[in-house]
Structures are given as structure tokens and as C-alpha cells.
Amino acid sequence: MTILTGSGVGIQFGERWLYQDVAFKLEKGRVLALIGDNGVGKTTLLRAILGQLELTAGELDWQIDAKNRMISYVPQYRPDMQAFPLKVTDFVSLSFDKGILPWLKAAEKERLQHVLADTHLTKIANARIDTASGGERQRAYLAQALVQNPNVLILDEATANLDNVAKYELMNVVRDYRDHHDLTTIMVSHDLDIIGKYADDYLLLTPNGSEFGPIDQLDMTKLKVGNQDHA
Numbered sequence: 001m002t003i004l005t006g007s008g009v010g011i012q013f014g015e016r017w018l019y020q021d022v023a024f025k026l027e028k029g030r031v032l033a034l035i036g037d038n039g040v041g042k043t044t045l046l047r048a049i050l051g052q053l054e055l056t057a058g059e060l061d062w063q064i065d066a067k068n069r070m071i072s073y074v075p076q077y078r079p080d081m082q083a084f085p086l087k088v089t090d091f092v093s094l095s096f097d098k099g100i101l102p103w104l105k106a107a108e109k110e111r112l113q114h115v116l117a118d119t120h121l122t123k124i125a126n127a128r129i130d131t132a133s134g135g136e137r138q139r140a141y142l143a144q145a146l147v148q149n150p151n152v153l154i155l156d157e158a159t160a161n162l163d164n165v166a167k168y169e170l171m172n173v174v175r176d177y178r179d180h181h182d183l184t185t186i187m188v189s190h191d192l193d194i195i196g197k198y199a200d201d202y203l204l205l206t207p208n209g210s211e212f213g214p215i216d217q218l219d220m221t222k223l224k225v226g227n228q229d230h231a
């Protein structure tokens with residue numbers, strides 16, 4: 001089932017078109033890799049998908065109406081940004097309407113426990129997040145996104161700045177969660193290993209035309225990127 005269809009998408013700032021005639025489909029339960037050179041406009045397209053920016057041309061046609069649509073977002077890991085004096089479990093439950101644990105409904109508490117288990121955080125649920133490793137903190141951000149039960153998960157260079165073990169652990173959690181919950185994901189990444197291993201489809205943005213297709217049709221030599229995300 002197609003969740004979102006982009007057709008004739010174009011974005012222009014001033015005189016400059018970032019891209020025109022972009023076409024893609026986001027299919028339920030699949031991982032779409034959004035790729036292209038630095039500055040091509042990947043984040044800008046995400047902002048349009050999140051409803052924060054109007055397209056200059058074309059359409060984003062959703063199959064889920066706006067009031068039932070939940071899009072969750074996992075940002076890039078930044079070692080300097082996460083000095084919260086909160087337990088992991090409280091940090092994850094900040095996503096719920098009422099925040100920290102004693103006020104959560106029974107169903108929310110149960111959901112929280114499932115997501116902590118799915119993201120391999122149960123053992124450190126009561127440890128403080130500022131003592132957790134980079135990989136654990138990034139999985140806590142993922143857990144925060146997943147407790148919202150999203151229709152679409154956005155990973156915005158979410159494996160950047162993580163070591164090899166942590167980045168594959170994060171993506172394995174996403175894949176296992178997808179396999180059990182039919183989660184749909186858009187992943188922005190410059191990491192060719194991660195893209196090749198975890199994406200199902202790709203959308204390559206360039207100023208001279210976009211390409212969309214199954215990941216095994218992507219010619220990786222077209223990408224000017226290395227195998228690491230940039231900060």
C-alpha cells in the first residue's frame with residue numbers, strides 16, 4: 001500500500017530551484033533512503049513532508065488524512081546535546097501527552113515497556129540518560145519516536161557520529177520493529193553501507209533530475225559520498 005506519493009515536486013528559494021519534477025512513492029512497511037549531495041535539499045524535502053514548508057511545484061498526496069497521521073523524527077546524534085538529568089524511561093516517556101511516568105495511563109505504561117524492550121533499553125531503563133553511551137542515547141531517541149506509534153518514522157542522519165557497533169544496532173532495531181509492526185521509514189543518510197543494507201527503495205535528489213526505484217537499482221558510483229555520515 002502506498003502511503004505517500006510525490007509527483008512533480010519542485011522547491012525554489014529565490015531564483016534557485018533545488019530540484020524539479022521529483023517523483024516517488026513511500027510504501028507501507030518499506031524503508032525509503034533519501035540521498036544526494038550535501039546541500040541538495042534532503043532536509044528541505046523532509047520539512048515539506050512534515051508539513052512545515054510549501055512546495056513550489058507539484059504535490060505530496062497522502063493516503064492517511066492529516067488528523068490520523070503521526071510522523072516521528074529521530075535527529076542526528078550530537079554528543080554535546082544530551083545532558084538531561086533524567087532516567088532513560090522518563091526521557092522516552094516525554095513523548096506521551098502527560099510526560100513523566102506516574103501520570104501515564106496503564107496502556108501507555110505497557111506501550112513504554114514494549115518499546116524499551118524493542119529498543120534494547122530495558123536493562124538501563126532506570127539509569128540516567130546522561131550516563132548512557134552514544135548508541136544507547138540514540139536508541140532512547142528512537143524509543144521516544146516509536147512510543148508515538150508513528151505511521152512514518154524519519155531517521156535524519158540518525159546513524160551519523162555513532163561507532164560501527166552502535167549504528168548497526170540502531171538500524172537492526174528499526175528493521176526488527178518494521179518486521180513486527182509494518183513500520184514505514186524515510187532515512188536520510190550519506191552512509192552507503194547502511195543504505196545498501198537497510199533501505200528497500202531510494203530517492204536520489206540532484207539539481208538535474210531525481211531518481212526513484214528499488215535499492216538494488218541504485219548505481220552507488222553516482223554518489224559523491226563516502227561510507228560515513230557527515231556531522
Ligand SMILES: Nc1ncnc2c1ncn2[C@@H]1O[C@H](COP(=O)(O)OP(=O)(O)OP(=O)(O)O)[C@@H](O)[C@H]1O
Nearest residue numbers: 013014018036037038039040041042043044045190
Ligand atoms: N528557508 C530557506 N531559504 C533559503 N534557502 C534555504 C532555505 N532552507 C534551505 N535553504 C537552502 O537550500 C539548500 C538545501 O538545504 P538542505 O538543508 O535541505 O540540504 P541537505 O541536502 O539536507 O544537506 P545536508 O546533506 O548537508 O544536510 C541549501 O543551500 C540551503 O541553504
